[in-house]
Amino acid sequence: MIEVGNVLVHEDIINNDFVCNLSKCKGICCIEGDAGAPLTESETKILAEIYPKVKPYLTDAGIKAIEAQGTSVVDADGDLTTTCVDGNKECAYVTWENGITKCGIEKAYEMGDVQWKKPISCHLYPIRATHYPEFDVLHYDRWYICKDACSFGQELKIPVYKFLKDPLIREYGEKWYQDLENTLASKA
Numbered sequence: 001m002i003e004v005g006n007v008l009v010h011e012d013i014i015n016n017d018f019v020c021n022l023s024k025c026k027g028i029c030c031i032e033g034d035a036g037a038p039l040t041e042s043e044t045k046i047l048a049e050i051y052p053k054v055k056p057y058l059t060d061a062g063i064k065a066i067e068a069q070g071t072s073v074v075d076a077d078g079d080l081t082t083t084c085v086d087g088n089k090e091c092a093y094v095t096w097e098n099g100i101t102k103c104g105i106e107k108a109y110e111m112g113d114v115q116w117k118k119p120i121s122c123h124l125y126p127i128r129a130t131h132y133p134e135f136d137v138l139h140y141d142r143w144y145i146c147k148d149a150c151s152f153g154q155e156l157k158i159p160v161y162k163f164l165k166d167p168l169i170r171e172y173g174e175k176w177y178q179d180l181e182n183t184l185a186s187k188a
Contacts, residue, residue: 001137002187004180007172009161012140013127014184017153018160024148027101029125031090032145035075036082038121038128044080046116047071050105053113054093057104061085062092082119093118123167127160 001008039047048071055063065085069092075081083092095104105118117123126149128141140160153163161168161180169177 002180002183004183005172005176006135007176008135008137009180010137010139013138013160016140016150016160017156017158018126018146018149019153019156019158019163020146021148021152022100024152025145026099027094028145029143030094030101030103030122033089035077035079036073036084036091037119039072039080039082039119041080043119044072047082047105050108050114050116054105054108057095057107057111058093059095061090062094062104065092117170120167120171123170124164127164127168129171 001010002014003009051066051071055066058066062085066083069083071083072080073083084090085092085094091103093104094101095107096102103118103122105114105116108114109117121128126141126143126146127138130137130139153160165177168180
């Protein structure tokens with residue numbers, strides 16, 4: 001682990017390469033799994049507030065799921081997550097463009113309809129954060145469906161933390177990211 005401020009960064013985030021390759025995977029991470037995307041308490045409030053502006057970008061199935069279950073749910077493990085269509089498959093916020101999944105929240109953000117890009121857990125993926133009262137732990141979540149992202153990252157020689165620079169800055173700030181890079185440079 002590498003300590004940067006009050007965040008412990010697993011070395012797999014530094015030592016492994018990763019670049020999403022949507023032309024290969026088609027965004028399957030948004031439609032596979034056993035629960036929706038993890039949410040914070042504050043994100044559930046944001047989703048409830050922005051839903052009317054995001055709704056026009058969603059599929060009929062997504063709208064139906066959200067209107068039946070709510071803009072967020074508590075999953076079987078007791079965690080807050082995005083709502084899923086049919087309970088545990090496709091995220092209700094998924095939309096499609098040219099056969100590739102797109103986040104309806106992010107689409108509303110890109111169109112200027114909302115000021116929030118998407119849940120931080122989605123933005124940071126494949127990094128998963130575990131929050132403790134005194135510190136956070138960041139680890140690399142390996143999922144077989146991301147094998148094309150791993151090989152594409154290796155081809156481009158882009159480590160996970162560099163691919164996810166923007167969401168890391170969104171969550172921890174510019175100074176934190178610079179401190180991470182400085183820490184890594186001092187270890188090289």
